Each structure stands twice: as C-alpha cells, then as structure tokens.
Amino acid sequence: MDFDRINNFENVEMTYVSFLSRGYISKNKHIFDSIKLTSFTKFILESCVYGTPIFKMGNSGKRLLILSGIHGNELPPQLANLELMNELLGEKLNNTVYFIPFASPKSTMNNERSFNDIDLNRSAHITNSLSNMIIQTIEELKIDFVGDFHSTAYNSNPGFESVFSSKNPTPESFLIAKYISGEVGSEIITFDIAGSQYKGAVEDVCNLRGTPAITCEVLSPFASIGKGSFVKSLEQMKSFLTYFGF
Numbered sequence: 339m340d341f342d343r344i345n346n347f348e349n350v351e352m353t354y355v356s357f358l359s360r361g362y363i364s365k366n367k368h369i370f371d372s373i374k375l376t377s378f379t380k381f382i383l384e385s386c387v388y389g390t391p392i393f394k395m396g397n398s399g400k401r402l403l404i405l406s407g408i409h410g411n412e413l414p415p416q417l418a419n420l421e422l423m424n425e426l427l428g429e430k431l432n433n434t435v436y437f438i439p440f441a442s443p444k445s446t447m448n449n450e451r452s453f454n455d456i457d458l459n460r461s462a463h464i465t466n467s468l469s470n471m472i473i474q475t476i477e478e479l480k481i482d483f484v485g486d487f488h489s490t491a492y493n494s495n496p497g498f499e500s501v502f503s504s505k506n507p508t509p510e511s512f513l514i515a516k517y518i519s520g521e522v523g524s525e526i527i528t529f530d531i532a533g534s535q536y537k538g539a540v541e542d543v544c545n546l547r548g549t550p551a552i553t554c555e556v557l558s559p560f561a562s563i564g565k566g567s568f569v570k571s572l573e574q575m576k577s578f579l580t581y582f583g584f
C-alpha cells in the first residue's frame with residue numbers, strides 16, 4: 339500500500355482503502371453545516387469524492403488508527419475526527435497515526451447507517467466487504483491499535499455513552515477501554531471473548547485477529563449532532579491517543 343505525500347500539507351500522506359464508496363459529504367447538510375472549512379478539511383472532503391481515503395501523520399512509535407463513519411448516519415465522531423486531524427496537523431507526533439474520518443463517504447452523503455444495504459459493523463469478517471477492506475488495510479499497514487468511534491441514540495443499542503472491549507484473545511482491548519472510561523467517564527462494556535454476541539464488528543474482527551481494538555459510543559440522535567456529542571467524541575479520541583503516551 340503506497341501513500342502519497344500531499345503538497346500543501348507537510349507531514350500528511352494519504353491513499354485509498356476503496357474507490358467504490360465515494361460520496362459528496364457536502365450533500366449531507368446535517369454534518370456539512372457543522373464542519374469548519376479549513377483548507378485541510380476541504381482537501382479531506384474532496385478526497386471523499388473518489389472513495390474512502392486513509393491519512394497518515396507521524397512516522398515513528400506505535401501505529402494507531404482513528405476510525406469513524408462505519409455507520410454513515412452517526413455524525414459526531416466523523417466531525418470529531420476532522421477536528422482531531424486539524425489539531426494534529428503540523429504537530430510533531432511520537433506515534434504514527436492513521437485516520438479514516440469517513441469509512442463510507444457514500445453512506446455519510448446519504449445520512450444512512452448502511453453501505454449498499456450492508457451494515458459495515460456486521461460484515462467486517464466477509465472477504466472484500468468495505469469494512470473487510472479496512473481490516474485488510476489495518477493488517478497490511480501493521481497497525482498496532484484501532485479505535486472505532488460511533489454514536490448511539492436513546493433506545494438503540496447500547497443507548498448510552500460507552501466503550502466496548504473484550505478480554506480474549508486480545509486483553510489489551512479491555513485495558514484501553516478501562517483507561518478511556520477512567521479519563522472520560524464513558525461506561526465500559528466488555529465481553530470475555532470478542533465477537534461472541536454477533537459477528538462482523540470491526541472491533542471484534544481486529545481483536546480476534548490479534549490487533550487490540552475498542553469501539554467508543556457517544557449519545558446523539560442518529561443523522562444529526564446531539565448537544566455535547568461532538569466534544570465528547572473528541573475527548574474519547576484524545577483519550578485513546580494519550581493511552582499510548584501522546
């Protein structure tokens with residue numbers, strides 16, 4: 339997987355996970371109206387017109403992934419990921435951070451949970467599904483730890499601010515979740531064995547294949563940005579990074 343340097347933004351590299359998932363984020367006014375349009379953000383949104391971009395900052399230490407948009411209608415984490423990327427732009431990082439702010443630009447454009455009627459968090463184990471291509475990317479890049487960021491509405495599953503993790507076969511998943519919970523206050527949800535409840539969540543497939551991963555949830559209505567949810571999601575992302583000594 340070859341990354342390209344970006345002329346205008348020093349220390350940022352990018353490539354694509356897939357070209358089948360392209361979409362115009364600007365067509366979803368529920369997120370677009372809340373986006374601060376810096377030149378870097380404009381570049382990121384333009385990249386989504388061709389597919390699912392993955393960005394890289396830093397070149398040493400642990401390799402971490404901040405993932406959002408697995409469910410296109412969960413808007414706060416996608417907004418928070420853009421903000422995080424802008425805040426880290428130009429900073430000297432002691433780890434290598436990969437960002438996938440929009441896992442499926444098409445789903446985000448349409449403000450819908452699924453990608454072509456497939457739930458990406460139930461299909462990461464199916465070869466060459468879009469989320470499986472993200473898994474393949476994680477393995478090819480030898481990413482060490484994965485944070486997958488979502489939002490959840492009242493009366494949905496789980497329906498409260500939380501961090502999902504598991505203890506086997508990858509115990510560090512639980513340790514990361516415990517750290518984030520202690521720092522940010524999100525409730526821990528942990529399973530003894532990854533993927534025992536349902537199949538194909540990105541987090542579970544990572545854990546089952548030996549890459550420690552967690553799923554963070556903030557409370558927000560689907561397809562919009564609930565009060566405080568953007569700030570909370572950003573706090574979860576930063577806490578994930580500080581676990582590794584940022």
Ligand SMILES: [Zn+2]
Pocket residue numbers: 408409412459488489
């Ligand atoms: Zn979700």
